[in-house]
Amino acid sequence: MLDVIEFSHTYGTGTKAHLAIDEVSFRVDAGEIVCVVGPSGCGKTTLLKSVAGLHRIDKGEIHLRGNEVRGVPGDLAVVFQDYSRSLLPWKTVAANVEFPLRDRGLSTVERRSRVAEALAWVGLDAAAGKHPAELSGGMQQRVSIARALAYRPALMLMDEPFASVDAQTRADLEDLVLKVRSSAGMTVLLVTHDIDESVYLADRVLVLSPSPATVVETLKVDLPSPRDQIATRGSDAFVHLRTEIARLIRR
């Protein structure tokens, strides 16, 4: 699905040049959830934005479904951390979800049914006519997720999606991602600084080093599905994995 091959990214030029990502290679298979963890400021977001085609790719290659990424690919959706700045406050929830569909040559009927379906997935059918400011933070992030789902991307990118919500909402949203992955067959690449979250959500965890980012280790997460906030997080395998990742990041 996604192949990142010896990808490097440098900010600035000349003496001010700063190497943010150093020859990172990894892949994401269809239907997988891959989490990228690493210390703050290590270049996780830069990596995600590069995959999204929002940065120019100077060195290395990124392939999405076999096509080299040059500019923004058409089958990819992004969920940003800052939902309130990503959503359009002057549009209703339904109009926000519908907005990216408008330039895709879909009929009105098709657009409406996709919006309704996506809002049902995230449990916001009743809020379709409201404006984002009328919703809680967690519900606003659900709108962003619905917007990504309605777009029906091959790959969903999530940049620290739950870093700005409270703990209970965070747990709910994590379970929502797992749910839509199984019901919508979504492939997800999620960036987080929260080790527990990465283990809880992922099929594989990609551990990055401090800046410039390199791949320290890729860990397979062999936890049983469906995952459960209490049972999974309490299991020996979970504790073992999170300890190992913590050790890798500390090093």
Add this chain to the structure above:
Amino acid sequence: MFANSKLIAFVQRWLVFAIFVLIWQWAATVTNNVVFPTPLAIVRKAQQLWLDGPPSRLFLGSGVNTDILPSIGRLAGGWAIASVVGIVLGIALGLVPVLADYAGAVLAFMRAVPPVMLVPVFLVLFHIGTPMQLATIVFGSIWPVLLNSVDGARSVDPIKADTARAYRIGRLRWIVSVVLPAASPKIFAGLRINLAFALILMVVSELVGSADGVGYQITNAEGTFDYRTMWAGIALVSVLGFVLNRLLVAVENRALAWHHSTRLLEG
């Protein structure tokens, strides 16, 4: 309870105004100076001038056609042209920084010219009449909305820009559905200043070069020592400014309802 608080707000708003008018009435009566007629006399004069028509025409007199309608037409036309050109140009300059770099010096220079100073130039160019007045209004009142549009277009949230790019939103849809609404609080603030400028310049242009309209009427009345008519014209201009501003604020409140509710929740 609710009706009561509305009543209090109404009283707060108009109490000082009412006292001001009463003091004026009293002072004008006591001094009895022909240059300063009483408010009552001014209103009566205004009624004679503009509200002496038959009920079938909503009492609007023939004076409306020569004094008020031409002025409103120029004001509305000038304001509309200045607003549309200002918004389009401002958004374009705000979105293309290179354009703003090139045009910046010229715009700063043109803005520094007091618009009233250009009235003689426009008089020579267009002679007395509506084109000269429109030019004065447009040139003088375009700046607030132009500069606010530049500012608004520049301040679009970078995360919204990233989101739009990631979802491959088309250029036109990006401008119409994201940049314009995001800039609209600033644009509306510009439109209100714009309107105030347009009103002033409408009067100025009519004082200097016109054969009709309220500004012409004011100078004409002054020249013929008809001070009541002069004051009626002045009162008319303030009423016009007040009503138009109220209309614009009502439109703004509707268009920016999302903005006000966001601010309320954040505050």
